[in-house]
Amino acid sequence: MFSEISGALPDILGDFTPGAVSSDRERWKAVPQALRDVVVRDAEATLARTWPLITASDYREYTATGNRSRFEELYFTRRRMLNDLVLGELIEGNGRFLPGIVDGIVLIAEESGWQLPAHNAYGRGGPRLPLPDTSQPVIDLFAAETAALLATIVALLGDALDGISPEIAARVNREIEARILTPYLGRHFWWMGSGDERMNNWTAWITQNVLLATFSLKTDQPTRRAVAEKALGSLDAFLKDYAEDGACEEGVVYYRHAALCLHGALTVLDRVAPGLFDGIWRQPKIRNMAEYIAHMHVAGRHYFNFADSSAVVEPCSVREYLFGEAVGSEMLAAFAAADRAAAERPHLPEEWNLWYRVQELLTGPAIPKVEANPVSKRDIFYPGIGLFIARDGQFSLAVKGGNNGEGHNHNDVGSMTLYKNGRPFLIDVGVETYTSKTFSLGRYEIWTMQSAYHNLPTFSGIMQAAGEAFGARDVEVEFGEECARISLDIAGAYPEEAQLRSYRRTVSLLRGRHVEIVDTQDGDRPAVLSLMTCLAPTVSSDRIDLADLGNIFVEGAGEIEVDEIEVNDIRLRSAWPEQLYRLRLPLAGNRLKFQIN
Numbered sequence: 001m002f003s004e005i006s007g008a009l010p011d012i013l014g015d016f017t018p019g020a021v022s023s024d025r026e027r028w029k030a031v032p033q034a035l036r037d038v039v040v041r042d043a044e045a046t047l048a049r050t051w052p053l054i055t056a057s058d059y060r061e062y063t064a065t066g067n068r069s070r071f072e073e074l075y076f077t078r079r080r081m082l083n084d085l086v087l088g089e090l091i092e093g094n095g096r097f098l099p100g101i102v103d104g105i106v107l108i109a110e111e112s113g114w115q116l117p118a119h120n121a122y123g124r125g126g127p128r129l130p131l132p133d134t135s136q137p138v139i140d141l142f143a144a145e146t147a148a149l150l151a152t153i154v155a156l157l158g159d160a161l162d163g164i165s166p167e168i169a170a171r172v173n174r175e176i177e178a179r180i181l182t183p184y185l186g187r188h189f190w191w192m193g194s195g196d197e198r199m200n201n202w203t204a205w206i207t208q209n210v211l212l213a214t215f216s217l218k219t220d221q222p223t224r225r226a227v228a229e230k231a232l233g234s235l236d237a238f239l240k241d242y243a244e245d246g247a248c249e250e251g252v253v254y255y256r257h258a259a260l261c262l263h264g265a266l267t268v269l270d271r272v273a274p275g276l277f278d279g280i281w282r283q284p285k286i287r288n289m290a291e292y293i294a295h296m297h298v299a300g301r302h303y304f305n306f307a308d309s310s311a312v313v314e315p316c317s318v319r320e321y322l323f324g325e326a327v328g329s330e331m332l333a334a335f336a337a338a339d340r341a342a343a344e345r346p347h348l349p350e351e352w353n354l355w356y357r358v359q360e361l362l363t364g365p366a367i368p369k370v371e372a373n374p375v376s377k378r379d380i381f382y383p384g385i386g387l388f389i390a391r392d393g394q395f396s397l398a399v400k401g402g403n404n405g406e407g408h409n410h411n412d413v414g415s416m417t418l419y420k421n422g423r424p425f426l427i428d429v430g431v432e433t434y435t436s437k438t439f440s441l442g443r444y445e446i447w448t449m450q451s452a453y454h455n456l457p458t459f460s461g462i463m464q465a466a467g468e469a470f471g472a473r474d475v476e477v478e479f480g481e482e483c484a485r486i487s488l489d490i491a492g493a494y495p496e497e498a499q500l501r502s503y504r505r506t507v508s509l510l511r512g513r514h515v516e517i518v519d520t521q522d523g524d525r526p527a528v529l530s531l532m533t534c535l536a537p538t539v540s541s542d543r544i545d546l547a548d549l550g551n552i553f554v555e556g557a558g559e560i561e562v563d564e565i566e567v568n569d570i571r572l573r574s575a576w577p578e579q580l581y582r583l584r585l586p587l588a589g590n591r592l593k594f595q596i597n
Contacts, residue, residue: 001239001283002232005276013224014272016215018152019358020090022160028090031361036091039347039361043088043097046081051107054078056131062117063130066436071117075142078108079149079352086153087347087357089160098160102168105150105161109175114143118436124190124197128436137179139189141202141257144209145353147180151213152354176213184210185226192230193237200407201250201258203238207231208264212355215272228269235265239285243384246288249406251309252296256319259289263323264355287327293320294335295380295389299422300342304389304398306415308408308431308438311424312575315343318364319356334370341369379479381486386413386472390484392511395420395596399486399507403471404464404493411444411464413472414490414505415454418515418596420550425596426455427532429580432569448572452530453582456490459498459525470494474504484509491523499524515596521587529557529592531583534576537562544583555593558586 020027031039052074062068082104089097113120113132119140120129137143150172154161161168188194191202214227238258242248248255270277280286293316296303305311316339324332340346346364348357379390386401396419404411410431418426429448431438437446444466447453451464464470475488487506494500500523508516521527535546539560544552554560563582567573585592 001280002236005280006229006232008276009225009228010273010276012221013215013228014274015218016212016268016271017155018212018216018355019156019362021155022090022093022157025093027362028093030365031091032365035347035361035365039084039087039091042084042349043091046084046088047097047100049081051081051103052077054111056112059112059117059132060130062436063128068116068118068435069433075116076352078104079146080350082108082149082153083352083354083357084349086157086354087361090156090358091361095160098157098164101153101157102161102164105153105168105172108146108150109171113138114146114179115140116142118434118439125439137183139180139183139206139210141205143179144206144213147176147213148209148216149352149354151176151216152358155216156358173217176217180210180213181219181223181227185223185230192234197237198241198407199234199238200241201254201261203234204259204261204265205257207234207238208261208268209353211265211268215268224272228272231265231269235262238262242285242289243382244285244288245382245384246285246290246292247382247385247387248289248292249307249385249402250408251305251307252293252303252313253305253309254307254408255293255296259292260319260323262286262289263319263326266326267322281326282328287329290323290327291329291332294332295378297335297339298396298419302419302422302424304396304417305428305430306387306398306400306412306417307406307410310430310571310575311417311427315346316340317346317348317356318359318367321367322359322363337367337370340364340367379484381477381479386475386488388477388484388486388507390479390509392484392509394512395509395515396422397484397507397509397515399488399505401472401475401486401488403468404466405468405470409466410449410454411451411466411470411493412454412456413451413464413470413493414488414503415451415456416507416517417455420596423549424534425546425549427534427576427580428455429453429532430572430575433571451493453532455529455531457503457519457521457527457529457587459494459500459523459527462494462498462525464490464493465495482511484511491521503527517594517596519587519592521590527587529585529587531585533581533583534579535581536579537581537583539583550597553595553597554585556588556591557594558588560585 054074058071085097085100115138154169154172301312303313316336320336348360381388388399390397398417400415417428452458470493472488473492477486485508489502489504491500491503502522504520506518538545542554561584565580567578
């Protein structure tokens with residue numbers, strides 16, 4: 001799709017300005033006063049803070065202990081502080097925040113490496129080095145983000161910075177040249193794409209920010225052309241691993257770093273080569289990728305989640321709205337507008353990408369406040385990842401097929417997630433705070449990754465196995481006026497030692513009535529089904545009551561047991577209360593049926 005365009009790039013590639021420059025006072029004065037006041041208050045608060053000190057020991061902590069969150073808090077705090085000061089200066093335009101901005105730029109320019117310790121490697125999955133090698137920069141997600149941040153500052157505040165010293169912008173240019181552009185054009189990183197190797201969010205995310213940095217600065221034409229050509233090849237590699245249905249196999253959270261960053265990359269390219277990408281925006285696959293997030297929405301901040309995604313997701317921003325407009329999706333634009341309007345702080349105070357925040361201030365206020373289009377609430381099946389979604393106004397149901405070799409995989413083939421009246425009934429727990437173990441060979445030792453902590457059976461304690469070979473088979477889907485149903489055999493998701501010939505799960509939403517699940521197995525080991533919930537259950541022999549939300553009537557189970565799971569992890573606590581519950585239902589025979597009311 002993109003490689004065909006490469007040869008048609010114009011001789012001269014234009015500039016990309018990521019917003020209004022500081023001297024364009026009319027644009028910045030047009031930001032609503034209430035929003036201006038909030039931005040300035042944040043900048044004033046930042047002026048009173050001390051910049052975090054980052055030591056070599058902080059960087060080494062990841063390889064020493066596996067903890068990545070402490071360093072990342074220092075690292076991202078610097079960037080958020082710089083963001084706040086820049087936005088304050090753009091709003092005021094009187095130089096009050098410039099000294100702090102210069103301090104932040106120089107601090108970041110003097111960091112030994114812009115890549116996170118968790119990404120400090122020279123091969124995919126390779127050993128992480130304890131300290132950055134300044135002679136061989138690594139381009140990871142956040143090295144590219146940092147380049148985009150500094151380039152955006154120079155593009156929007158360049159004249160004001162030059163008034164202090166031309167060396168500031170010159171320093172930014174030198175650092176981006178050495179840390180990003182030279183290695184980008186001179187080396188191959190796995191995320192750039194090669195052959196059949198699978199890509200993920202890294203490809204679109206990094207490519208967007210390399211393009212943003214390249215075209216926001218005054219780079220020469222040979223550099224611009226070389227970067228654009230390489231970026232187009234990477235975007236093709238990224239798209240090849242998406243099915244035509246547009247589903248993000250990495251989950252809703254990563255949609256914003258995958259499909260939404262593809263939109264960002266295309267936006268830059270479209271601006272520097274006007275008209276050349278018109279046909280790309282009209283491709284059905286690109287539109288499907290854009291609309292995915294609306295179809296995953298349940299209610300409020302709750303989304304259907306799987307893989308390393310939380311059930312509670314931040315509101316949409318101007319980016320989703322602009323993506324909807326770009327692909328001609330009124331449904332996505334309306335959904336994003338309504339979701340964004342519900343946000344308490346639409347200026348994205350926790351965001352570290354300055355371009356996103358500038359878009360929010362300059363474009364966001366013009367987005368109409370509308371109610372979400374009910375089209376976004378329709379049933380849908382994503383065959384690329386085997387994801388089934390059905391709704392009836394009371395119940396919102398998702399069932400995950402696919403396989404256990406997908407990006408950010410949890411062993412969850414056949415698991416279901418259910419909401420009633422917008423409230424979580426049966427849940428996917430999500431993922432804990434990332435550590436070195438999260439993406440290591442020990443990944444599936446973590447409980448949140450295991451099928452025993454999804455809504456799935458185990459067989460004498462044997463759980464599902466990881467890998468593309470372990471997946472669903474014989475999947476059947478139907479959507480009717482009175483019933484939506486999925487039936488699939490999940491036996492193939494288990495290793496041979498489970499001694500399981502078949503395990504057919506049929507999940508039906510009987511619209512306006514209830515949800516029915518029938519599991520039928522043919523195997524040699526005792527089966528125990530787990531059901532996960534965030535509500536304290538009351539259990540009798542054939543009935544489970546979940547507080548005031550509803551109940552489950554059970555046929556074919558032995559004595560039901562309940563495990564209480566204490567939740568201390570900060571990432572999990574952003575979605576769930578301090579206590580979760582696992583119901584364990586032993587199959588009394590070969591068939592288990594339960595009805596959810």
